[in-house]
Amino acid sequence: MRIVSLVGNRPQFVKAAPLCIALRAQGEEVLVHSGQHYDPELADLFFDELGIPTPDHALEVGPGTPVQQVATIMERFEQVLRDESPDAVLVYGDTTTSLAGALTAAQCAIPLAHVEAGLRSFDRSMPEERNRVVTDHLSDVLLVPTEQAIENLAAEGITRGVHLVGDVMFDASRIFAPLAEGRAAAATHGLTPGEYLLVTIHRAAATDTPEALDATVEVLSSLGVPAIFPVHPRTRAKLEAGGRWDALQDVPGLILAPPIGYVDFMSLLMTSRAVVTDSGGVQKEAYFHGVPCVTVRDTTEWVETVAGGFNVLTGMDAAAVQAALAHLSMPAERPPYYGDGHAADAIARALIAELD
Numbered sequence: 221m222r223i224v225s226l227v228g229n230r231p232q233f234v235k236a237a238p239l240c241i242a243l244r245a246q247g248e249e250v251l252v253h254s255g256q257h258y259d260p261e262l263a264d265l266f267f268d269e270l271g272i273p274t275p276d277h278a279l280e281v282g283p284g285t286p287v288q289q290v291a292t293i294m295e296r297f298e299q300v301l302r303d304e305s306p307d308a309v310l311v312y313g314d315t316t317t318s319l320a321g322a323l324t325a326a327q328c329a330i331p332l333a334h335v336e337a338g339l340r341s342f343d344r345s346m347p348e349e350r351n352r353v354v355t356d357h358l359s360d361v362l363l364v365p366t367e368q369a370i371e372n373l374a375a376e377g378i379t380r381g382v383h384l385v386g387d388v389m390f391d392a393s394r395i396f397a398p399l400a401e402g403r404a405a406a407a408t409h410g411l412t413p414g415e416y417l418l419v420t421i422h423r424a425a426a427t428d429t430p431e432a433l434d435a436t437v438e439v440l441s442s443l444g445v446p447a448i449f450p451v452h453p454r455t456r457a458k459l460e461a462g463g464r465w466d467a468l469q470d471v472p473g474l475i476l477a478p479p480i481g482y483v484d485f486m487s488l489l490m491t492s493r494a495v496v497t498d499s500g501g502v503q504k505e506a507y508f509h510g511v512p513c514v515t516v517r518d519t520t521e522w523v524e525t526v527a528g529g530f531n532v533l534t535g536m537d538a539a540a541v542q543a544a545l546a547h548l549s550m551p552a553e554r555p556p557y558y559g560d561g562h563a564a565d566a567i568a569r570a571l572i573a574e575l576d
Contacts, residue, residue: 221247221575224306226258226297228317231501233266234482235312235335238391242564246572250304254293254317255281264461269481276280286316286347293320301328307575308333313354314337322355327508335388335569338369339363339521347424361574363567365558368523385566386559389501393508394561396483405487409448409475413491415529417447426536427458435536437464439516442538446473449486494548496541503531510550524557
């Protein structure tokens with residue numbers, strides 16, 4: 221079995237860490253980095269920290285609009301596929317890199333496997349939703365994390381090649397949690413465990429219009445308790461270009477930090493009072509570690525966390541966020557929504573079953 225795996229951003233690097241090990245134990249893996257996250261703070265940091273193998277190919281797509289990035293990735297990835305002749309292409313999640321990889325594999329008539337298939341927020345205004353829907357409909361092997369994802373695919377007529385494997389990010393969380401517990405990242409930033417919020421905001425819906433930026437700044441300015449906000453380079457660029465960055469410098473208790481490595485981020489999350497985020501991956505990470513989550517979106521693909529009372533959707537609305545933070549709760553038991561922490565091995569077995 222010879223697999224070409226394509227990664228391009230932070231969540232994909234995290235998912236690749238356990239999956240690279242599982243794939244290489246069963247066959248050959250060729251790792252390709254698109255360069256969608258081209259800032260060393262978001263790429264090299266994670267490869268080094270998580271022990272991910274050095275990519276065999278770097279496409280170096282760099283900055284650009286999503287359309288420009290898709291076109292560049294496709295052009296460069298096609299040549300990689302011609303040279304490597306894999307049995308299948310594997311893509312992760314719902315990014316520009318995922319979409320470009322799926323389209324390229326389809327045009328090259330190479331079987332496509334999709335990790336995190338079947339997720340739906342049912343909000344087509346989100347580029348991530350469009351990316352994941354197209355990728356699923358081009359895929360031959362659909363590696364789904366939850367029962368709900370199977371139902372979503374069946375509703376769209378996709379029933380063949382579907383495998384319930386669990387969530388590979390849960391694998392990473394299980395593997396790296398012991399390291400995170402020893403980091404004491406909160407103390408490094410002068411924070412008291414249990415008394416601060418961890419904030420992440422990066423999506424286009426929160427940053428790409430003046431109105432969105434105003435709402436984001438209002439939320440950040442009204443948290444009312446100590447909070448640490450590791451700022452994504454794209455988010456900072458949007459805040460600076462929109463003239464809002466300086467307004468955040470004087471918000472009492474708000475720490476604007478540079479991007480933080482995965483293990484230190486996990487350490488901060490594990491000892492936080494709650495997480496405020498627009499990230500799908502961080503919603504799950506909060507659930508894995510029993511930390512309440514406030515999601516500043518109107519929809520989520522991780523519906524189990526909301527239905528179970530572990531996550532609250534508020535939109536980017538300061539009053540709704542304050543209300544959610546004032547009534548935080550965490551159910552005593554966390555059902556195994558996302559498998560047993562061994563999704564990478566299940567993925568490798570599913571690929572062997574489909575490709576051999």
